[in-house]
Amino acid sequence: MTEDTKVDPVQACPIAPVIDVVFSRWTTPILWTLNEFGKHRFVELERRIGVITAKVLTQRLRQLERDGLIVRTYYPEVPPRVEYEISDLGRSLAPLFQSLSEWSPNLDKVAEARQHYDTHEPAHRRP
Amino acid sequence: MTEDTKVDPVQACPIAPVIDVVFSRWTTPILWTLNEFGKHRFVELERRIGVITAKVLTQRLRQLERDGLIVRTYYPEVPPRVEYEISDLGRSLAPLFQSLSEWSPNLDKVAEARQHYDTHEPAHRRP
DNA sequence: CTGTATCCGAATAGATACTG
DNA sequence: CAGTATCTATTCGGATACAG
Numbered sequence: 368m369t370e371d372t373k374v375d376p377v378q379a380c381p382i383a384p385v386i387d388v389v390f391s392r393w394t395t396p397i398l399w400t401l402n403e404f405g406k407h408r409f410v411e412l413e414r415r416i417g418v419i420t421a422k423v424l425t426q427r428l429r430q431l432e433r434d435g436l437i438v439r440t441y442y443p444e445v446p447p448r449v450e451y452e453i454s455d456l457g458r459s460l461a462p463l464f465q466s467l468s469e470w471s472p473n474l475d476k477v478a479e480a481r482q483h484y485d486t487h488e489p490a491h492r493r494p
Numbered sequence: 495m496t497e498d499t500k501v502d503p504v505q506a507c508p509i510a511p512v513i514d515v516v517f518s519r520w521t522t523p524i525l526w527t528l529n530e531f532g533k534h535r536f537v538e539l540e541r542r543i544g545v546i547t548a549k550v551l552t553q554r555l556r557q558l559e560r561d562g563l564i565v566r567t568y569y570p571e572v573p574p575r576v577e578y579e580i581s582d583l584g585r586s587l588a589p590l591f592q593s594l595s596e597w598s599p600n601l602d603k604v605a606e607a608r609q610h611y612d613t614h615e616p617a618h619r620r621p
Numbered sequence: 622c623t624g625t626a627t628c629c630g631a632a633t634a635g636a637t638a639c640t641g
Numbered sequence: 642c643a644g645t646a647t648c649t650a651t652t653c654g655g656a657t658a659c660a661g
Contacts, residue, residue, distance in 0.1 A: 379544050380523035382594040388604055389597075390517050392653085396507035409623055417506050420655060425624065435607025446622040447661080456603050466593040467509040470516075476583050477515055480562025519633085536643050547635060552644060573642040574641080 388434055389460060393419060393427045399464060401437060401453040409449050436460075515561055516587060520546060520554045526591060528564060528580040536576050563587075 389398065396416045401407060407415070413424055428451060431437045436457040442448040516525065523543045528534060534542070540551055555578060558564045563584040569575040 379542055380526045381598060382526055382591060383522045384601055385594050385598050386517050386522050388601065390513050395510045395513050399507045399509055415506055421624070422626095422656090423654060426654095433608055433611040434604045435611075436604075441623095444622095447624090449623060456600060456607070459600060460597065463593045463597055464509060466590045467512050470587065470590055471508060471512050473583060473586060474511055474515065477561045477563075480583070481560055484560040484562075548644065549636095549646090550634065568643095571642095572641095574644090576643060 389436070389463070391430075393423060394431060397424075397427055397431060398436060398453070398457060398460060401451060402457065402461060402464065406450050406452045409451070412451065431457075516563070516590070518557075520550060521558060524551075524554055524558060525563060525580070525584060525587060528578060529584065529588060529591065533577050533579045536578070539578065558584075 389395075393416075397412065400412065400415055404415075409421075409424070409428075412428075413419065413421060416424070419427075428437065428439065432439050436454055438452050438454045440450045440452075442450070516522075520543075523546075524539065527539065527542055531542075536548075536551070536555075539555075540546065540548060543551070546554075555564065555566065559566050563581055565579050565581045567577045567579075569577070
């Protein structure tokens with residue numbers, strides 16, 4: 368790395384685009400829930416995820432639908448009913464979810480590291 | 495899912511905290527680069543990642559250092575030198591990076607899905 | 622029920638200038 | 642070189658009201 372030229376973002380980190388598509392804000396619980404527990408209606412998702420507002424949930428659902436990761440089905444009844452489910456493409460994320468949940472025990476170490484960083488304050492660390 | 499009570503966020507999606515720690519904005523290219531290519535100085539990271547500003551890069555490096563995912567070493571020379579490298583904990587993310595890069599070919603399907611969604615506009619889809 | 626529309630405040634990132 | 646300090650622009654989410 369001695370050149371002065373900057374690197375193409377995708378070249379610089381090939382996995383970043385995956386993160387953008389799959390794990391941008393709020394999409395993780397949506398995809399995980401639909402993958403884990405199957406079809407959900409709008410209010411069911413809203414309740415299960417807990418703190419999300421309807422507006423934001425709608426935005427994220429549209430985005431995921433557009434990206435082909437979930438399927439939206441509208442039933443023109445009264446009252447209207449909509450069901451969201453994971454698509455085949457979305458289902459292909461399963462190994463990724465698996466890797467993530469396998470790593471999650473390490474969060475304890477992260478918590479420890481934070482504790483250590485916040486309590487100890489070595490003077491020699493900064494310039 | 496018939497109760498009216500909202501679910502605890504962590505219960506609702508156990509992998510979300512991992513995303514927050516490891517794949518929040520800008521941390522992906524930093525961790526990936528350090529894991530893939532070893533030690534980097536500040537400017538080297540800045541150039542390799544490309545579009546990030548020094549301020550934001552500093553913020554993210556501090557965060558990752560605090561979380562124990564990278565190690566910062568300061569050499570009090572003139573001019574000063576700082577080296578960042580992945581920690582053992584950070585290295586444990588390797589399988590995760592692997593899963594992510596294995597999924598990345600599917601980004602083509604995402605692009606197709608977007609194309610389809612944007613061109614076709616079926617009227618029966620919305621309430 | 623499943624959204625949309627609007628307004629507003631908070632959080633984030635970028636630009637720029639400056640320091641040890 | 643490796644940052645910090647400010648200021649500003651933009652984005653994002655929350656609250657509210659309302660519609661089909």
